Amino acid sequence: MPAIRPLAHDRGALSGSVDSAAEQMVRLWARAEDVAQGQVSPSQLRALQAVGAHGLLNLNGLAAQLGAIPSSASRLCDRLVAAGLLDRRVSDHNRREVVLTLRPDGKRLLAEIERHRHATLTDVLGAMTQGGRTALLRGLEEFSRVAREIDKSSQHSA
Amino acid sequence: MPAIRPLAHDRGALSGSVDSAAEQMVRLWARAEDVAQGQVSPSQLRALQAVGAHGLLNLNGLAAQLGAIPSSASRLCDRLVAAGLLDRRVSDHNRREVVLTLRPDGKRLLAEIERHRHATLTDVLGAMTQGGRTALLRGLEEFSRVAREIDKSSQHSA
DNA sequence: TATTGTTATACTCTATAACTATA
DNA sequence: TATAGTTATAGAGTATAACAATA
Numbered sequence: 001m002p003a004i005r006p007l008a009h010d011r012g013a014l015s016g017s018v019d020s021a022a023e024q025m026v027r028l029w030a031r032a033e034d035v036a037q038g039q040v041s042p043s044q045l046r047a048l049q050a051v052g053a054h055g056l057l058n059l060n061g062l063a064a065q066l067g068a069i070p071s072s073a074s075r076l077c078d079r080l081v082a083a084g085l086l087d088r089r090v091s092d093h094n095r096r097e098v099v100l101t102l103r104p105d106g107k108r109l110l111a112e113i114e115r116h117r118h119a120t121l122t123d124v125l126g127a128m129t130q131g132g133r134t135a136l137l138r139g140l141e142e143f144s145r146v147a148r149e150i151d152k153s154s155q156h157s158a
Numbered sequence: 159m160p161a162i163r164p165l166a167h168d169r170g171a172l173s174g175s176v177d178s179a180a181e182q183m184v185r186l187w188a189r190a191e192d193v194a195q196g197q198v199s200p201s202q203l204r205a206l207q208a209v210g211a212h213g214l215l216n217l218n219g220l221a222a223q224l225g226a227i228p229s230s231a232s233r234l235c236d237r238l239v240a241a242g243l244l245d246r247r248v249s250d251h252n253r254r255e256v257v258l259t260l261r262p263d264g265k266r267l268l269a270e271i272e273r274h275r276h277a278t279l280t281d282v283l284g285a286m287t288q289g290g291r292t293a294l295l296r297g298l299e300e301f302s303r304v305a306r307e308i309d310k311s312s313q314h315s316a
Numbered sequence: 317t318a319t320t321g322t323t324a325t326a327c328t329c330t331a332t333a334a335c336t337a338t339a
Numbered sequence: 340t341a342t343a344g345t346t347a348t349a350g351a352g353t354a355t356a357a358c359a360a361t362a
Contacts, residue, residue: 015280017295022183022279024302029184043329059344072330074345079328096338096343121180122173127304136297137175142290144182147282201352217321230353232322237351254320254361 028124032117036109040085045109047076048085051100052110058097085109186282190275194267198243203267205234206243209258210268216255243267 036045043066050065051057057065063073077100080086085106091097102110125133194203201224208223209215215223221231235258238244243264249255260268283291 014291014295015276015283018283018298019276019279021295021298021302022187024305025180025298026184026187028305029180041328060342068329069331070344071332071346075329078345094339094343098344118173118177121177124301124305124308125173125176127308128300132297132300133172134297135293136301137172137179139290139292139294139297140176140179140183142286143282143294144179146285147182147186150282150285199351218319226352227354228321229323229355233352252320252362256321 028120029117032113032120035112035116039109040080040083043076044080044083044085045113047073047080048102048106048110051086051102052107055101057100058091059100062100080106186278187275190271190278193270193274197267198238198241201234202238202241202243203271205231205238206260206264206268209244209260210265213259215258216249217258220258238264 033042033045040048046066047062050062054061054065059070059073059077062077063070066073066076077086077088081088083105085103087101087103088098091099125136128136191200191203198206204224205220208220212219212223217228217231217235220235221228224231224234235244235246239246241263243261245259245261246256249257283294286294
């Protein structure tokens with residue numbers, strides 16, 4: 001705790017501005033997933049995204065990614081398999097384990113969301129000034145780098 | 159559709175960079191709500207946030223804010239009232255309507271999340287360079303302004 | 317008759333606990 | 340015995356449909 005923090009007040013005000021401005025970005029980000037509405041539930045989508053991000057997962061791994069327990073993940077997979085979006089088969093190396101992979105329709109769904117998110121973002125960026133775009137990119141890149149570092153060090157202390 | 163878009167490729171690449179950088183910000187934003195885990199479910203939290211943002215709401219209004227139907231909102235309110243976070247009373251002006259307001263514990267919960275979000279954001283901003291902070295603020299403010307405009311005009315066409 | 321909510325009913329999501337199969 | 344998953348069972352979230360109360 002430094003004895004003198006002359007910028008503390010300004011920094012608090014700045015984070016308030018960033019906070020409210022970031023809200024719009026968060027909203028836009030989340031709305032891309034609306035294209036999956038009617039096809040899969042939010043939970044099912046998170047499961048597909050977890051499998052998509054990790055390539056191969058077993059059931060405990062999926063549960064860990066979702067912050068859920070294996071039985072919940074198992075039920076989720078039941079429905080995703082029934083919907084033809086996910087493949088669940090016994091591992092070649094350990095017959096206790098299952099291996100979860102995306103089926104083509106599952107991959108298509110994730111790609112569709114990503115495409116939609118990218119298109120919306122491109123629209124907004126295209127309507128911004130060149131200086132605004134440059135500033136946003138610079139600011140976000142430093143932000144995400146610093147946030148990752150802080151995240152890492154706080155996990156060590158937890 | 160303009161005939162010539164020389165910047166189309168660059169713009170697409172830029173939105174990809176912004177996309178991945180923004181992901182970290184979205185994650186940080188969402189994590190603030192983890193402080194409510196164990197107290198209320200995500201759905202209940204969204205309901206509290208909707209009431210908090212609008213001050214007064216009737217049940218149809220809440221359902222509209224949640225993108226749900228009145229019966230679902232009614233059940234949500236049952237549990238929030240039982241938990242002492244929400245107040246549901248008959249309107250003075252129209253005895254068909256109910257008026258939903260936050261109880262002190264409900265307000266405290268939302269304030270706690272906001273405080274946590276603000277603190278995390280302040281930590282990250284404090285670890286950034288002055289130039290990075292300025293760029294981020296400028297970029298986000300223009301982004302959110304433009305995104306709101308596009309949102310508004312797309313609602314008109316929908 | 318139209319509007320505002322609530323209540324049955326049913327399906328999904330989730331957790332706990334008990335179970336099977338494999339190592 | 341420990342590990343990986345699955346299957347009862349139960350509570351919460353949600354929608355449809357039927358209902359009561361008010362305007």
